[in-house]
Amino acid sequence: MTTFYRRLADLAQAGEPVATATVVAAHGSTPREVGARMIVRKDGAIVGSVGGGCGEAQVFWEAVRVLEEGRPRICEVDLTGDMNDLSPTNCGGVMEVFVDRCGWDREAPVGLSDLEVVRHIGEAGARRRPVCLLVAVASPGDVAGIPAGAKWLVDSSGALLGALPGDLAPVFRDLAGAALAAGESRLAWLQHSASRWERAEEGEGLGVFVEAMAPPPELLIVGAGHIALPLAQIGKMLDFEVTVLDDRGVFASRERFPEADTILVGPIDSVLAKRPIGPSTYLVLVTRGHQHDEAALRTVIASGAAYLGMIGSRRRVKEVFRHLEAAGVPAELISRVHAPIGLRIGARTPSEIAVAIAGELVQVRRSAAVPAPRKCAVR
Numbered sequence: 001m002t003t004f005y006r007r008l009a010d011l012a013q014a015g016e017p018v019a020t021a022t023v024v025a026a027h028g029s030t031p032r033e034v035g036a037r038m039i040v041r042k043d044g045a046i047v048g049s050v051g052g053g054c055g056e057a058q059v060f061w062e063a064v065r066v067l068e069e070g071r072p073r074i075c076e077v078d079l080t081g082d083m084n085d086l087s088p089t090n091c092g093g094v095m096e097v098f099v100d101r102c103g104w105d106r107e108a109p110v111g112l113s114d115l116e117v118v119r120h121i122g123e124a125g126a127r128r129r130p131v132c133l134l135v136a137v138a139s140p141g142d143v144a145g146i147p148a149g150a151k152w153l154v155d156s157s158g159a160l161l162g163a164l165p166g167d168l169a170p171v172f173r174d175l176a177g178a179a180l181a182a183g184e185s186r187l188a189w190l191q192h193s194a195s196r197w198e199r200a201e202e203g204e205g206l207g208v209f210v211e212a213m214a215p216p217p218e219l220l221i222v223g224a225g226h227i228a229l230p231l232a233q234i235g236k237m238l239d240f241e242v243t244v245l246d247d248r249g250v251f252a253s254r255e256r257f258p259e260a261d262t263i264l265v266g267p268i269d270s271v272l273a274k275r276p277i278g279p280s281t282y283l284v285l286v287t288r289g290h291q292h293d294e295a296a297l298r299t300v301i302a303s304g305a306a307y308l309g310m311i312g313s314r315r316r317v318k319e320v321f322r323h324l325e326a327a328g329v330p331a332e333l334i335s336r337v338h339a340p341i342g343l344r345i346g347a348r349t350p351s352e353i354a355v356a357i358a359g360e361l362v363q364v365r366r367s368a369a370v371p372a373p374r375k376c377a378v379r
Contacts (some may be wrong), residue, residue, distance in 0.1 A: 002216065002239060004037050008102070009118050016041065017103045019063035020031065021050050021075075023211040024137055028093025030079060031055065035185040037212060050097055055079055064098045071148040073099040074137055076205075081362065086136045096187070096372045098137040098209060100149050111136075111150040113160035120153050120161060121213065128215040129156045132176035138207030144192065146206065156180075172195045172208075179212040186210050214243045217280045217306065217365065222268060222296050223287035224251040230354035231284065232257050238358060239280065242270070242304050245271055254327065277303040282361055284341065285310040294320045301333045309341035309357065309365045357371070 004366075013026045019040040023032050031051035038056070040063035041160040050059050055077040077095040089152050102114040112120070117133065124131040133139045136150040145164050152162035154176035160169055168190075175188055190197050191199035191205035219235040221228045224246035236259045243262040245375050264271055268287065277283065283305045285293045293310050297320065300308065310317065317339040324334055342356030343363070 002125075003214070003236075004048055005118060005121050007039060008072055009122055011039070011041070012104045012115055012118050017067065017101060018042070019099060019101050020062055021059045021097050021099045022135075022209065022211075023050055023095050024098045024207075025096040026093060027095075030093040032095070036061075040064065040067065042289060044121045051077070051095065054061070055095065058377075059097050059099065062097075066099045066101050070101050070103070072098065072137075074098050084109070084376065097149075098135065102312045108150065108162070110146055111152045111164065115149070116152050116161075117153065120155075122254070124155065124213070125145055125215060130212070130214045131155050131181050131217075132370035133211040133213060134172055134176060134211045135140075135211070136206060137209045138203075140205075143206040154180075166273040168197060170294050175208065175210045176212075179210045183212055187213050203257070211371070215280065218243055219282045219361070220245065220275075220277070221283065222246075222251075222283065222285045223292070224256065224274070225285045225286065225288055225356075226350040227353050230351045231286070231357055232260050232324055234354055234358045235361075237330060238362065240361075246287075268292055270300045273295055274301045277278070277305050279306050280305040282364070284357060290316050290320060297326070297337065298324065298327070301337065307338065307361060308335060308336060309360065311341050311353075312339060314340060346364070 021038045021040065022035040024035050026034050031053070032049065036050050037048050038059065040060060040087050046060065050056055058077055059075055062073065065237065066072060067353050075097045077097055078092055079095070093211045104115045107113055120135070121131060132154045136146050136148055136153045139146050139148045147241055152160060152164060152172060154160050154173055158173055158177065159354065162374060164172065171190065179186060188210055189200040189202055189205050190208060191200035216239050220243045221231055221239035222245050225245050228244060232242050232244060239379060240258045243264065243266040244252050244257050244260045245268060249265045249266050249267060252263050254263060257263055277300060287293050287296065290312060295308055312320070321334055325331070338360060341360065343359040345359070346355050347353045347356040
């Protein structure tokens with residue numbers, strides 16, 4: 001579950017109605033991407049952001065009205081002001097933001113209630129399973145009896161949760177399947193023609209925002225020392241599920257890492273050998289000694305992790321790589337290791353090193369073509 005939905009679940013438990021704002025479409029240069037979200041509470045407090053500045057202020061006041069009136073709407077945020085007149089709205093693009101009211105005591109005549117949506121998303125997150133949320137963001141005249149704000153979920157098995165006119169169910173499943181496969185959220189427009197549903201021109205018919213929600217990637221920090229402390233904090237800010245592992249319970253503790261999702265204590269190599277590691281795992285080796293780093297690296301080097309980085313000086317890294325090569329580890333696997341770890345930003349302090357590592361994590365996570373790790377040649 002993302003930070004947004006965790007916060008929404010807390011507010012649902014408290015029974016506090018809130019307004020939510022979601023960027024459902026973006027054209028041109030905009031401050032936030034499709035899927036960016038914000039919560040506006042009754043007291044005016046804000047959680048999250050849809051871009052800041054005048055655009056966010058516009059959305060905030062729309063959210064206040066929606067919270068009072070209960071009628072969801074799409075808010076167009078035009079940021080195409082003239083650069084020459086110093087306009088505060090000159091990012092150059094346009095965002096469409098859907099503003100809705102979450103009332104936890106309301107039953108849903110169509111689809112799922114807000115409370116059911118939050119509960120199902122929480123359950124999917126706990127099982128680390130993908131799920132897709134579909135929201136009717138525009139429905140002129142309640143197309144097919146569907147009001148704006150109606151919500152459905154499609155789980156990883158393709159099961160549709162929430163009441164829906166029968167002929168729309170396969171269309172929604174297809175939309176959800178495509179979004180989950182691509183890992184992208186998108187706004188789709190549908191119209192009923194010749195006894196069947198088909199895609200419509202933008203702004204016409206039933207507008208459905210299709211939000212693909214995959215489990216957050218795991219940041220597995222091996223070593224609970226001085227670099228792990230700021231890295232765990234930054235990892236949570238970047239929406240990683242943070243796990244900290246060390247063989248010393250006095251270091252790997254809830255008191256030292258209150259933001260970590262999981263804390264593991266035990267022999268490092270044996271714990272890693274038993275732990276599922278795959279393409280959604282980002283591994284950072286920052287133990288207290290190169291012997292521990294090397295043992296951990298031997299255990300996970302063939303794991304298929306999305307990212308594998310190891311701290312150390314160039315001299316130390318070369319030594320570890322020589323040992324791996326002598327042990328018969330294929331050069332292809334060694335070449336995947338980011339070492340010395342982190343982007344080259346001149347980092348010195350633990351916090352600066354954590355920033356450099358986090359920057360490299362983002363680079364790998366967001367880049368389709370990731371630069372090859374810097375290599376310490378084995379000679």
